[in-house]
Amino acid sequence: MITLKEALTKSKEELNALKVEMEAKAKEGGLNAYIDFASAGDGVPILIKDNIQVKNWAITSGSEILQGYVAPYNATVIENLKAKGFSAFGRANMDEFAMGSTTESSFYGVTKNPHGKDRVPGGSSGGSAAAVAGGIAIAALGSDTGGSIRQPASYCGCVGMKPTYGRVSRFGLASYASSLDQIGPITQNVEDSAILYDAIASHDEKDSTSSTLELVSIAENLDVNRKLTIAVIDNYIAEAGQDIQDAYANTVKVLKEAGHTIVHKNMGNTKYDIATYYIVATAEATTNLARFDGIRYGKRVKGKNLEETFRNTRGQFGDEVKRRILLGNFVLSAGYYDAYYVKAQKVRHLIRDEFNTIFEEADLILSPVAPTVAPKIGSSHDPLEMYKSDMYTIAINLAGLPAISLPVGKNSEGMPIGLQLIGKAFNEQAVFDGAFSLEQAINYIK
Ligand code: GLN
Numbered sequence: 540m541i542t543l544k545e546a547l548t549k550s551k552e553e554l555n556a557l558k559v560e561m562e563a564k565a566k567e568g569g570l571n572a573y574i575d576f577a578s579a580g581d582g583v584p585i586l587i588k589d590n591i592q593v594k595n596w597a598i599t600s601g602s603e604i605l606q607g608y609v610a611p612y613n614a615t616v617i618e619n620l621k622a623k624g625f626s627a628f629g630r631a632n633m634d635e636f637a638m639g640s641t642t643e644s645s646f647y648g649v650t651k652n653p654h655g656k657d658r659v660p661g662g663s664s665g666g667s668a669a670a671v672a673g674g675i676a677i678a679a680l681g682s683d684t685g686g687s688i689r690q691p692a693s694y695c696g697c698v699g700m701k702p703t704y705g706r707v708s709r710f711g712l713a714s715y716a717s718s719l720d721q722i723g724p725i726t727q728n729v730e731d732s733a734i735l736y737d738a739i740a741s742h743d744e745k746d747s748t749s750s751t752l753e754l755v756s757i758a759e760n761l762d763v764n765r766k767l768t769i770a771v772i773d774n775y776i777a778e779a780g781q782d783i784q785d786a787y788a789n790t791v792k793v794l795k796e797a798g799h800t801i802v803h804k805n806m807g808n809t810k811y812d813i814a815t816y817y818i819v820a821t822a823e824a825t826t827n828l829a830r831f832d833g834i835r836y837g838k839r840v841k842g843k844n845l846e847e848t849f850r851n852t853r854g855q856f857g858d859e860v861k862r863r864i865l866l867g868n869f870v871l872s873a874g875y876y877d878a879y880y881v882k883a884q885k886v887r888h889l890i891r892d893e894f895n896t897i898f899e900e901a902d903l904i905l906s907p908v909a910p911t912v913a914p915k916i917g918s919s920h921d922p923l924e925m926y927k928s929d930m931y932t933i934a935i936n937l938a939g940l941p942a943i944s945l946p947v948g949k950n951s952e953g954m955p956i957g958l959q960l961i962g963k964a965f966n967e968q969a970v971f972d973g974a975f976s977l978e979q980a981i982n983y984i985k
Pocket of ligand 1: 637638639
């Protein structure tokens with residue numbers, strides 16, 4: 540597949556021909572990465588996760604409950620894409636309401652990993668990552684609440700970037716956990732990631748958490764020769780599998796050889812990441828999902844009275860979504876609010892402070908994305924085990940930081956391994972410069 544940078548030099552006719560080719564290839568490839576091939580114009584085609592509104596397109600967040608719902612307006616990111624010569628093409632599969640790490644919980648069925656069709660592509664933006672890695676999308680948008688861009692990119696061997704909270708508008712994104720959600724690019728390489736990030740980042744009055752800090756083009760200033768100080772968190776990697784640890788050690792060596800300075804640190808609060816995230820995220824999710832009652836959106840399942848209609852309609856949520864609604868209501872309930880929700884908010888501050896202390900000395904932090912490579916489809920039965928696999932990604936959302944995941948090697952089974960570079964809030968330039976330098980130095984073979 541041509542890169543995004545190359546695609547920008549193509550004519551409308553060439554791009555339209557490419558879309559026909561992409562659709563045919565996607566259908567015969569059997570990845571189940573696309574759930575639709577709608578087209579919103581003839582710019583450079585970008586695949587869009589099923590939780591981002593494109594005017595007049597169905598948007599279902601991978602759920603049965605939103606069947607039949609059509610987006611009445613464009614998300615700000617879609618407007619931004621249009622203004623820069625891109626256009627939405629195709630809907631990517633995802634975990635229902637972006638809750639999951641495998642893309643197995645979608646109403647449309649499981650998406651497969653192009654590096655091994657018996658493997659999951661990761662989640663929740665699994666369709667976006669599988670399509671980019673499988674050569675059936677030039678680039679895609681995903682959303683990342685606790686790793687959903689970076690982790691599927693890592694499992695599929697492509698580049699996934701989560702911007703600083705507030706840098707990309709959330710207007711028109713179906714909310715999962717509003718204080719954590721960010722939209723970001725999934726691409727074939729770091730330069731394309733910077734180009735797509737530049738296209739979607741903006742201040743937006745329609746999103747009250749949108750930043751007014753000045754935006755400078757990252758792609759135009761991408762500097763492969765910049766020397767950075769990169770922290771490795773020694774006590775952070777011990778829980779990753781040996782294949783991940785080996786790739787990590789090799790990457791540290793490559794970064795040193797490329798002239799970067801490595802500093803060794805430890806972090807004490809990481810053991811609270813998962814508990815904190817799953818309290819904050821489920822509390823916000825249960826509040827956001829309260830609007831899906833069969834009255835205003837999606838597929839109503841009528842009952843004898845209003846209560847039964849609510850019950851029947853909400854019965855369409857899948858098991859994982861129901862579990863999170865229950866968890867969220869529990870942590871917000873009168874007797875437990877202080878013990879869980881308020882405490883989690885305090886720990887969230889401690890987690891952010893700890894990152895900021897490291898950023899007093901380092902420009903970036905190098906970290907695993909996931910403790911393992913992509914697991915086999917159907918192998919994760921225990922929800923707690925799945926939550927634990929988010930251990931390396933969720934703290935970055937709790938702290939609102941930018942991070943990019945890029946492939947650095949493969950394990951003995953040929954499955955891709957990604958690592959992430961995490962930056963200080965609004966220092967996307969360092970994140971991309973570091974990733975660009977690592978990408979050029981590491982010699983990853985697709
Ligand atoms: N796996 C995490 C969760 O299930 C993150 C999902 C995401 O980033 N949307 O909540």
